[in-house]
Amino acid sequence: MTPATRMEGDSPMNRYRFDPMALIAGxxxxxxAIAYILQAGGAxxxxxxxxxxxxxxxxxVAGLAGVIRAIAPGTRHIGTPMPPEPLDEPYTPPTVDLTK
Structure with a gap:
């Protein structure tokens, strides 16, 4: 069995951006949960x-942290769509003859 080889430009691991909303909610x-575990133990x-x-x-608070991060200048989330590029000429939809 041969080890997997990395192609040029491949990243050794996928990196995720820090998400304060998920951290605070977690x-x-x-x-x-820890409070309920301590209650079950009688402490x-x-x-x-x-x-x-x-x-x-x-x-x-987690939602507020997420909003603050989203509106902070210089941040761009992965998956945020790019604005569409302008077309050279206006789009005209195809015509369909419904009289046939």
Missing amino acids: LVFTGI LSVSAEWSLAAAVIGVG
């Missing part, structure tokens, strides 16, 4: 109302 929900008392409030606030 930390909030991980914190809530902590957790209220469902506070958990829901923490989740809503955390998702709001």
Whole structure:
């Protein structure tokens, strides 16, 4: 079996941009899960109302971080479509004769 060879221009690994929205949401929900684990062990008392409030606030903060990152100058997200290039002449759709 031969090892896979890299072609010229291939990247050794795919890199992802830092996503503060995902980080904050993940930390909030991980914190809530740890709180419930501690409650199950008897080390902590957790209220469902506070958990829901923490989740809503955390998702709001994560959304705000995502918006701030999106509108920050000089940032461009992967997958953001490029503006279309202008056409040399206006597009005219094909005509179809429906009388036949």
